[in-house]
Amino acid sequence: EIVLTQSPGTLSLSPGERATLSCRASQSVSSSFLAWYQQKPGQAPRLLIYGASSRATGIPDRFSGSGSGTDFTLTISRLEPEDFAVYYCQQYGSSPPYSFGQGTKLEIK
């Protein structure tokens, strides 16, 4: 089973700043089959990125994903007030189980 470790656990930033979230895998993620999800309080997760770098439909271009192998990054170029939430990475390229990271909470500084 691939274990995903996200860092930092909590990131405190101000609107307008740039956010960089990390997701590290315990072994190589096949063909960059890695997704990022955003979850706001009381809501279901929402797909942001799949295939490590492809934005899902309707996702603003301030969200970008990068990386390969064992190291992946979600970048939010200029934070908007609605971006403060918890972010999860997930790998879906290996045999089950599909594993999620433990999440990074992005909070307003």
Next chain:
Amino acid sequence: QVQLQESGPGLVKPSETLSLTCAVSGYSISSGYYWGWIRQPPGKGLEWIGSIHHSGSTFYNPSLKSRVNIFVDTSKNQLSLKLTSVTAADTAMYYCARQAPDHDYYYMDVWGKGTTVTVSS
């Protein structure tokens, strides 16, 4: 627009079976894709439970495999989850999700709003 709606009893007694359904609208399950169940204990992260293809093939999280069954009812356009011998550790928000293809692998592109299940006597 694809929408998923989970439903089921909010309270289940320990040792009993948890049964949930996920009604799909805006897309026919029999047209394709995988469909999955994911849960989230209060204040914690996400755990994948299992997935099913419209053809009926399934795969489950090994940690839950002995207690889980997922099946589809194409006539009702819904999928269902059964989890046996529940304990307090199964208390969680349960989500269903559509899984879209990325080559031969599948990510969760549409999620239901979730349904809360509490295991307590």
